[in-house]
Structure formats: C-alpha cells, structure tokens
Amino acid sequence: MTYTSDDLREPVRVEIQNWSEYNPRKDIKRPYWFALNNRILEDDDFCYLGLEEKLAWIYILCKASQKNTAVAEIYPSRAETVAGIPSIAVRSALEKLSERGAIKILESRTPSVQIRTAPVQAPIEARTEPVRGSVSAPNKSVPTLHNTTIQNKQNKTEEAGTDVAVRPRPDKPTAPEGQKVVEVYCDAWKARYGQNPIILAKNAKQLKDFAKQVGAQKAEDMIAAYMRMPEPWFLTRRHDLTTFLGSLNAVTQFMHTGTVLTAKAMKVVQEKVDEAQGTAPKRRSIDELLAEDEAKRQMLLGGGK
Numbered sequence: 001m002t003y004t005s006d007d008l009r010e011p012v013r014v015e016i017q018n019w020s021e022y023n024p025r026k027d028i029k030r031p032y033w034f035a036l037n038n039r040i041l042e043d044d045d046f047c048y049l050g051l052e053e054k055l056a057w058i059y060i061l062c063k064a065s066q067k068n069t070a071v072a073e074i075y076p077s078r079a080e081t082v083a084g085i086p087s088i089a090v091r092s093a094l095e096k097l098s099e100r101g102a103i104k105i106l107e108s109r110t111p112s113v114q115i116r117t118a119p120v121q122a123p124i125e126a127r128t129e130p131v132r133g134s135v136s137a138p139n140k141s142v143p144t145l146h147n148t149t150i151q152n153k154q155n156k157t158e159e160a161g162t163d164v165a166v167r168p169r170p171d172k173p174t175a176p177e178g179q180k181v182v183e184v185y186c187d188a189w190k191a192r193y194g195q196n197p198i199i200l201a202k203n204a205k206q207l208k209d210f211a212k213q214v215g216a217q218k219a220e221d222m223i224a225a226y227m228r229m230p231e232p233w234f235l236t237r238r239h240d241l242t243t244f245l246g247s248l249n250a251v252t253q254f255m256h257t258g259t260v261l262t263a264k265a266m267k268v269v270q271e272k273v274d275e276a277q278g279t280a281p282k283r284r285s286i287d288e289l290l291a292e293d294e295a296k297r298q299m300l301l302g303g304g305k
Contacts, residue, residue: 009077012094013107014060019070022061034065048096052089057097059083059090071106078179081186084196177216178208184220188227189239203241210245222248225255 064072076087211219
C-alpha cells in the first residue's frame, strides 16, 4: 500500500487486546518494564509480521506500557525518528495487527488504516431497489457505522417534527507544534550526521517550551541555521540541543549575517578599536626589545648591580 507523507505523520490511537498478558503487575502504577514472550521473533501468532513490523509491535507495547494503559497513541514518523523503525513498517504493522485482532484501532485521521466495525443492517430507506423491468444484482453494500448513526438521528428528528442539522464530527487536532519542532530538529540532525539523535525527555521539553515562546516557524528557522554553523565548538558538541538552547544569540546572529563572532575575531575588533582611540599599547622595534633583554642579562651577570 502507498502512503503519503501526511499518513506517516498523523497519529493513530490503538487499544491493545489482552493487555493484561503484557502487564501482569496491577500494583505497579508507573512500570518501567512489561512482560514479553521470549519467542516473540518465532511466535506463530505473529509470523505474519516482518522483522521491522515486529519491532513496530514492540514499540507499540512500549508506548502503552509508558502510559500504563492498553490505549496508546502512535506517531509513525516519530517511531522512525527516535527508534529507527521505518514509518511505513509501523503503518503496515498497525493494519496487520488490526486485521488479526491483536489491536483495535480507535481513531485515525487518514483512511489508510481502516476502522473495522460489526456489520450494521441498512435502514429500509437506504436500500437500493432495482428499477422495474430491469435486471440488476442485489445491493450488498452496507452503510458505515458513522453514516447509519447520522441517518438514525435524522429519522428521530423527522419523527419529532424538528428540523435540526446534523453536523459531522470534527477531525482530531494535529500534533502539537512543539512536537513538530522536535521532529524537525531530529530530521535536520539526521540529515547532517546520518543517524538519529539521542534526545532526553528534559531536552525535548525545553525545546517545546522554546518553540511555544518564539513560535514554531522561527524555532524551525533557527534550528536550520544552527545545523549549518561550521565553528569547531558546535562541531565538537555535535550540534546538540543543550548547546543550541545555550547559544540562541549566536544562532540568531548567524541566521541573519551568516557569520559568528569568535574569540579571535573579537580580539581583532578590540585591537582596531584601541588603535582608533589611541589606547593601544605602543609597539616597540626588534632592536629595542633586544637591547632590553641584553640589559637584563648583564644585570643578572653582575649580581644585580
């Protein structure tokens, strides 16, 4: 199946069936582990999953365990950024796991992952009757649960004699801007260094707070400029988040001028300022320096006389 970039960035809420098998300790409120069969890679119940899809299944279990609940919200692009699992493998794993009943998809903004519900009998008025005198196949299509619900509401409204418009359910909001800024940083870091960065929860929260204060677009522009800064200090630090958040003024200057005022450059500027103001130390010739050195040497030889 072909997925668009939006498909891979949108969240999917799932519920893991038989979650108690993976979370046997009910007394632990904040678990840092969960039960996993040591034959997960050979389990016949999951033989339909490829290697990357099995890693995606473990990732889904981890996300549920972190929340200590059977319900987890999965971002395929996030899984690729932080865990190195291809987002396409995550989406295909979600579909296969849903088909086999291992998980139940509660909500998805994109139609690539279908939410399967029990068949609902179509209302009489929704059935298609063949035109008299013509031969046609019987209508086997069944309306979706959402459409049937709307139809039932309309029927009740008509029976009550009230004309009320039935509004469709609004889409679920997209990922917060702060989360998108973290993903932008991860993508930029991977593009420069060829692998996914390691980001601590503390640093991710600091970056989200920064994006909330200055705006997501400006934060993304500053991240792009930061990744282009060639100074040895930033290269030594591998353009990490701590250095970025501690060098915002330098990043801003580089973003607008394309240069960074290093210590050597500051020394040159100070010397020019001193010369212009007449406060620069007087430069002596080589002969004067040699004569001064010879005088000191004679003083030492003469016992300080």
